Each structure stands twice: as structure tokens, then as C-alpha cells.
Amino acid sequence: MTTDAKRRLVVFTCFLVTAVTMIPIVMMVLVAFQSDAESMAAQPSFWPGSWHPENLTRAFDLVPLGRFLLNTVIFAGGTTLLETATAALAAYAFARLEFPGRTWLFGIYLATLMIPTQVTLVPQFVLVAKLGGIDTWPGMILPHAFTAIGVFLLRQFFLGIPRDYEEAARLDGANRWQAFTKVILPLAVPAIATLAVFKFIGQWNNLLWPLIISNSDATRTVAVGLQFFQDTNGTQWNLLLMAATITTVPLIVIFFLTQRWFVQGISMSGLGGR
Amino acid sequence: MTDVLPRVDAPAESPATKTSRPWFSFLPQYLAISPFYILFAVFGIYPIFFAAYLALQRWDGIGPMEWAGLENFTFLLTDGEFWDAIINTLVIWVMSTVPMIVLALLVALGLNSAIRFKGVYRLAYFTPNVTSIVAMAIVFGSVFSEEFGIVNALLTAIGLDPVGWLSDPWGIKVTISAMIIWRWVGYNAIIFLAGLQAISPEVIEAAKIDGANAWQTFTKVTLPLLRPVLLFSVLMSAIGGMQVFVEPQILVGVSGGVENAGRTMVLYFYERAFQQNDFGYGAAIAWGIVIVVLLFALINWRLVQRPQRDGAAR
Numbered sequence: 001m002t003t004d005a006k007r008r009l010v011v012f013t014c015f016l017v018t019a020v021t022m023i024p025i026v027m028m029v030l031v032a033f034q035s036d037a038e039s040m041a042a043q044p045s046f047w048p049g050s051w052h053p054e055n056l057t058r059a060f061d062l063v064p065l066g067r068f069l070l071n072t073v074i075f076a077g078g079t080t081l082l083e084t085a086t087a088a089l090a091a092y093a094f095a096r097l098e099f100p101g102r103t104w105l106f107g108i109y110l111a112t113l114m115i116p117t118q119v120t121l122v123p124q125f126v127l128v129a130k131l132g133g134i135d136t137w138p139g140m141i142l143p144h145a146f147t148a149i150g151v152f153l154l155r156q157f158f159l160g161i162p163r164d165y166e167e168a169a170r171l172d173g174a175n176r177w178q179a180f181t182k183v184i185l186p187l188a189v190p191a192i193a194t195l196a197v198f199k200f201i202g203q204w205n206n207l208l209w210p211l212i213i214s215n216s217d218a219t220r221t222v223a224v225g226l227q228f229f230q231d232t233n234g235t236q237w238n239l240l241l242m243a244a245t246i247t248t249v250p251l252i253v254i255f256f257l258t259q260r261w262f263v264q265g266i267s268m269s270g271l272g273g274r
Numbered sequence: 275m276t277d278v279l280p281r282v283d284a285p286a287e288s289p290a291t292k293t294s295r296p297w298f299s300f301l302p303q304y305l306a307i308s309p310f311y312i313l314f315a316v317f318g319i320y321p322i323f324f325a326a327y328l329a330l331q332r333w334d335g336i337g338p339m340e341w342a343g344l345e346n347f348t349f350l351l352t353d354g355e356f357w358d359a360i361i362n363t364l365v366i367w368v369m370s371t372v373p374m375i376v377l378a379l380l381v382a383l384g385l386n387s388a389i390r391f392k393g394v395y396r397l398a399y400f401t402p403n404v405t406s407i408v409a410m411a412i413v414f415g416s417v418f419s420e421e422f423g424i425v426n427a428l429l430t431a432i433g434l435d436p437v438g439w440l441s442d443p444w445g446i447k448v449t450i451s452a453m454i455i456w457r458w459v460g461y462n463a464i465i466f467l468a469g470l471q472a473i474s475p476e477v478i479e480a481a482k483i484d485g486a487n488a489w490q491t492f493t494k495v496t497l498p499l500l501r502p503v504l505l506f507s508v509l510m511s512a513i514g515g516m517q518v519f520v521e522p523q524i525l526v527g528v529s530g531g532v533e534n535a536g537r538t539m540v541l542y543f544y545e546r547a548f549q550q551n552d553f554g555y556g557a558a559i560a561w562g563i564v565i566v567v568l569l570f571a572l573i574n575w576r577l578v579q580r581p582q583r584d585g586a587a588r
Contacts, residue, residue: 100297247409
């Protein structure tokens with residue numbers, strides 16, 4: 001095979017896989033704009049015979065989708081903010097500060113890294129229920145506001161920053177806190193942003209915890225709300241997929257905006273959204 | 275997460291000052307780690323101990339707890355439904371991971387060779403990984419739907435019989451696997467691409483000069499050098515694959531559909547603990563899952579690592 005033919009084969013393979021990958025996403029968007037009859041027809045069509053942008057408002061009317069989206073932003077945003085803040089502080093202390101018990105405190109959390117989340121699910125639920133946290137924001141957010149893996153990754157990143165940078169700042173009269181906020185944090189933006197984006201996407205998609213903790217529209221997230229939507233209107237594919245599209249768009253936008261860090265972060269650490 | 279052991283730091287202060295300082299002079303340090311550790315202790319560590327205690331109880335979550343001893347665990351060992359769930363989970367893992375790794379390798383090789391619009395492709399492969407799982411599970415349900423699905427429409431178009439994807443035990447497994455493959459191919463391709471780019475072109479060049487053809491170069495040089503990255507991918511997919519929950523839950527429901535073909539371990543756990551409110555048994559299942567996950571990770575680690583060790587010994 002000539003080099004040119006090989007190149008064409010590679011390009012074709014890449015293109016084919018891309019096409020197959022995009023089909024479900026494109027289909028979701030197209031069906032979302034079909035008429036009721038068309039989306040439920042026995043002979044499914046790909047391209048809408050007629051476009052129905054009013055499906056957008058109809059989806060919002062059928063279920064409290066706006067409320068669900070707001071709840072998801074609060075849930076995913078709250079956990080992400082708290083988690084990155086606590087992780088950055090703890091990681092800095094573990095990377096740079098000397099204090100008694102540092103080694104074994106770090107060891108405790110490394111050991112618990114191996115325990116799957118399901119084990120703690122029932123006790124977390126019982127604990128939150130006892131504290132009166134069912135269907136409240138503290139109950140939704142706090143149990144997910146820490147990350148063992150995040151502390152580990154940020155610590156590794158902080159260790160990679162030369163000590164001289166801080167020493168120079170300290171010599172110029174900066175205290176520890178200033179050295180941390182003015183020197184270390186700006187340097188760690190890619191690492192922190194990667195962690196934050198992963199957390200946000202992960203929590204946006206989190207189904208299990210909101211399914212257990214929220215039991216009203218006050219805290220119900222989109223992940224749970226979509227199912228609810230499917231139950232009440234199981235056969236109305238167009239509105240269902242419109243809601244699904246609306247749920248997916250924010251994540252794709254965030255990914256587009258941060259993809260440089262994101263892809264870098266994956267190659268660097270293999271950190272996943274699971 | 276290959277570098278799990280903490281790195282050794284250069285001592286920041288001399289031992290003399292360290293021992294002579296009273297504990298409260300470290301207060302700022304303790305304050306810095308305290309938010310993380312308070313949350314971690316309450317919602318991370320305490321639940322682990324509580325889960326061990328709970329597994330020894332009979333409890334519906336409302337009434338008083340009753341001591342059950344090892345009853346939950348002896349029942350777990352003879353619970354055919356749990357064993358079936360383990361087998362389902364393993365089968366779905368194999369059906370999704372093997373094609374996923376092969377496809378991801380192909381894509382990574384393509385991206386690694388000279389090809390235009392690399393950024394566009396990378397973005398396209400990555401998009402499934404950031405989409406809402408619930409939303410896409412609903413779409414896959416429609417794509418694989420027996421009557422209205424596009425897959426069956428394609429099969430009919432080329433003269434084949436439609437398949438009851440979501441009403442047949444194997445169809446359910448195929449659909450769930452297809453969705454996992456779709457979601458993770460791009461993610462793994464990016465990891466493999468990073469691994470491929472770390473291989474120096476001279477090594478490949480040397481193999482070619484020694485007379486190796488493209489296939490030999492790939493199997494004898496590229497693949498062995500890619501082994502650590504492959505190990506990482508297989509391990510991550512093993513951990514993730516043991517925790518599959520959303521896909522079957524949306525596609526076929528909590529009981530796993532026809533003949534419970536889509537009932538994974540976590541789905542069974544969810545059904546017992548939160549649908550039937552059997553918290554004691556739920557906790558026992560959770561510990562069962564832990565053991566399966568640890569064993570499985572260990573076996574995977576051994577299998578993927580062995581050829582590397584043989585290669586090093588030669």
C-alpha cells in the first residue's frame with residue numbers, strides 16, 4: 001500500500017469513528033425539533049419534516065425544567081466550589097507545611113481512596129437523614145464537597161512548583177497566606193481548573209445521590225428530573241429529547257471553553273469524570 | 275494515579291525547631307487542612323465504619339435496628355441474584371472494554387499520524403464523555419428501540435430481521451455495552467495518544483531499519499512501550515465497569531429488564547437498599563462489591579503486568 005493510500009485510510013477511519021460518535025448527539029438535537037406525530041411515527045425519520053422550535057417552551061411547560069436546571073447549577077456549582085477550596089488548602093498544607101501528624105493524616109486518606117463510593121452510600125444517607133438533611137442543600141452538597149483524589153493531584157502539582165518562588169515572595173515580606181494566594185494559586189490555575197471542570201461535569205451527571213436525597217422539586221436535579229419527565233410522558237420523544245439537549249448543552253459549552261486544560265489534565269493525570 | 279507513594283520532601287525546617295515548637299504554633303497548618311478533614315471524617319471515614327456495623331444489622335431504615343450477626347453475609351454468599359449480578363457486570367465489562375480498547379488504539383494511531391483537523395477530531399471524540407449520561411441513555415433507548423429505533427431501521431433496510439434490543443437478555447447487554455463504548459472510546463484514545471507521543475521516533479525508525487514491517491513494528495515495539503498506558507486504561511475501566519449503574523437503570527429499569535439481564539452489582543445494591551429499604555443487606559452487598567472490585571483490579575493488574583515482566587527478564 002502506498003503512503004498516500006495509507007494516509008487516506010487513516011483519515012477515513014478517523015472520519016468514520018467521528019461520524020458514528022456524533023450520530024446519537026445529532027439525532028438527539030434533530031428529533032427534539034420534530035413534531036409530536038413525526039417523533040412518534042413507526043417509520044422514524046432523521047431530518048425533521050417540519051421544524052418546531054416551540055418544543056423548547058413546551059418542554060419547560062411540561063415539567064419544571066427551569067427549576068431542575070437551577071438546582072443542578074446549585075448542586076454541581078456548590079460541590080465544585082467547596083471541593084476545590086478545601087482541596088487546595090489541604091493540598092498546600094501537605095505539600096509545603098511541616099506539622100506533627102502530617103504523614104499519618106495523609107496516609108489515612110490515601111488508604112480510603114480504594115473504598116468504592118457505594119459502601120458509604122447507605123451510611124451517608126442515614127447520616128444525612130438523621131441530621132435532617134433530606135431534600136436540603138447542605139444535605140445534597142456537603143457529603144460531596146471533599147475529594148481525596150483532588151487533594152492528591154493538587155499536592156503533586158504544588159510539589160512540582162519550585163520552592164524558590166515562594167521564598168522570594170517571603171523575602172519580600174509576604175506571609176504564608178499571601179505566598180499561597182499570590183504565588184502558588186495563580187501558577188496552579190490549569191490544575192485547579194481541570195479538577196473543577198471534572199467535578200462539575202461529574203456532579204452534573206450524578207444520578208445516584210440526588211435520586212436518594214432529593215424528593216421534591218426544591219432540590220431535584222436535571223439528571224433525576226429527566227426520568228421523571230420520561231415517566232409522565234414516556235412516548236413524547238421530541239419533548240424528552242429537547243429536555244435532554246438542554247441538559248447536555250451547558251456541559252458541551254464548558255468543555256469547549258476549557259478543553260485545552262481538560263485534555264492536558266487527562267493526559268497529565270488520567271483523572272476521569274467517573 | 276501511577277505515582278501513589280508520596281514523594282519525599284526536602285525538610286523545610288531543621289529538626290531542632292520542629293521538636294521544640296508547641297503544638298498550637300501549628301494552628302494555621304491544622305486550620306488549612308481542617309475543612310477537608312472535617313468533611314472527610316464525617317462523610318468519608320465515619321460511613322465506612324458505619325457500613326461495617328450496618329452490615330451486621332437487620333434494618334428497614336425506619337424501625338429499630340436488630341442485631342443479625344453474620345446473617346446478611348451468609349445470605350449474600352447463597353444469593354443467586356447477587357451472583358447473577360456479578361456475572362452480568364463482568365460480561366458487560368468484557369463486552370464493552372475489549373472493543374473499546376481496540377477502537378481507541380486505532381483512533382489514537384490515526385490521530386498520531388499526520389492528519390489534518392486533529393483538534394476537531396479530538397473535540398468530537400471527547401464530546402460523548404461530557405454529555406449528560408441520563409440524557410444519552412434516553413437517546414440510546416430510542417436508537418435501540420425495537421419498533422422505532424434507528425438500528426432496527428438500518429437492519430431492516432439491508433434485509434435483516436429487527437432485533438429486540440431491549441427485550442432480549444443479550445440485546446440488553448449489547449445495548450449497555452454499546453453505550454459504554456461510545457462514551458469512553460474518545461477518553462481512552464486521548465490517553466493512548468499521549469502514550470504514543472511519548473515514544474521516541476528513533477525507536478520506531480530503528481525497528482524499520484532492522485527490517486520490521488508496519489505490523490511487526492506495532493506489535494513488537496509500539497504495543498510493549500504502550501503497556502503502562504494500557505494497564506492504566508484497563509484498570510480504570512475495571513473500576514468504572516464494576517460500578518455501572520446509570521446506563522441499565524435508565525435503559526431497562528431498576529430490576530435490569532428481561533431476565534434481569536441488565537442487573538449490575540450496583541443496580542442490585544440500589545434495588546435492595548433503596549427500593550426495598552433493606553439497609554443491612556444493602557450494606558452487606560456493598561462490601562461484597564468492594565471485594566469483587568479489589569479482586570478484579572488485582573487480577574487485571576497481574577494479567578496486564580505479566581508480559582511486561584517477562585519482557586524485562588529477557
